[in-house]
Amino acid sequence: MDAMTGLRLLPWTDPDGKPCYLSSDDGSGPLSRRADAIEAVQESMxxxxxxxxxxxxxxxxxxxxxxxxxxxxxxxxxRDVLRVAESRGARLPSYGEGDDPAPRGGGCD
Structure with a gap:
């Protein structure tokens, strides 16, 4: 989900070519699973x-x-994989200033 809007960009457009979005509380619903499956096919192709x-x-x-x-x-x-990347990137958690998303220890030196 996009933290700003609460919407997920779907991997398809409407008949006019405009983006489609899903409003949902979690990513486990049937439409979310369908979008995940289509994204996987797009990546494979x-x-x-x-x-x-x-x-x-x-x-x-x-x-x-x-x-x-x-x-x-x-x-x-x-175009398809950039849309997938945009959708997934929008659903990543955001970190505030000073937050460190990287785990401690075991990093690359």
């Missing part, structure tokens, strides 16, 4: 597309049409 992109970009004979199609799909995947 982006990872698979990235693997495909590497193969295509390494192919010396990839033509302009293939590369353009790849670029379009990469743009879609990037």
């Amino acid at each position: 982006a990872a698979e597309l990235l693997r495909h992109a590497r193969v295509l970009l390494d192919a010396p004979r990839a033509d302009k049409r293939e590369l353009r199609y790849l670029a379009e799909r990469l743009c879609e995947a990037l």
